[in-house]
Amino acid sequence: MAEAARVVDRIDAAPRFTADDVARLNARFAGVETVEMISAVLQAGLIGRVAAVSSFGAESAVLLHLLARVDPGVTVLFLETGKHFPETLGYRDMLVARLGLTDLRSLTPDAVAVAEQDQTGLRWSYDPDGCCEIRKVIPLDRAMAGFDASITGRKGFQSATRAGLQRFELDGTRIKFNPLADWDKSRIEAYMAEHALPPHPLVEAGYPSIGCAPCTSKVKAGEDPRAGRWRGWEKVECGIHSAVPVSDAGDEPVF
Secondary structure (H helix, E strand, C coil): CCCCCCCCCCCCCCCCCCCCHHHHHHCCCCCCCCCHHHHHHHHHCCCEEEEECCCCCCCHHHHHHHHHHHHHCCEEEEEECCCHHHHHHHHHHHHHHHHHCCCCCEEECHHHHHHHHHCCHHHHCCCHHHHHHHHHHHHHHHHHHHHEECCCCCHHHHCCCCCCCCCCEEEECCEEEECCCCCCCHHHHHHHHHHCCCCCCHHCCCCCCCCCCHEECEEEEEEEECCCCCCCCCCCCCCCCCCCCCCHHHHHHCC
């Protein structure tokens, strides 16, 4: 009797997603309404295992509300840096309860790394990139190991570095899904009013973009919404999102 052919074990080393996948997704959903697009993407599993990344900042309620309408069980990752405004933490808890989100995961920095690299807790004051690396980039990179794609609330109008933002981007070998990429400020405000969504309590105080307390300042009239982030530094992103031009973003890993 002939021996059965031996099955050779192979490791699939192909990337999760490629630039072609991103191009197809952007073409497929061009002009499609946001809720319809989110429903199609999540319910059909078009981008695999997915997690939303939320700062619970100034406009976070809009994306979270849209996601909750489709799937309140979607995983939501929050970077608990230990440097947030108390108002942000209260806003997070209130939105989670109000929207019925059932899978919030707070990501904290490694205690040993903080002890070794930021003993005084003041690294933000002389090395904000290093502080973000410890408290945001590394914890998120670790958490994303179990996911194929992330969902963000980034919008093209927020700053010059986000202008022209696409709905889908290549993030290393993952997909980054930006459902609100083409929303403007008036549309955000109209959606919040229509659904009676509460704003972050610091917005009225002059903070249209809210991150960690030591690195967030008020924004003056005429400045872009993110001008108050890392004021005085040549820094516009914390590191979890690419700061390269959108046209080149597919060539650069984000983390």
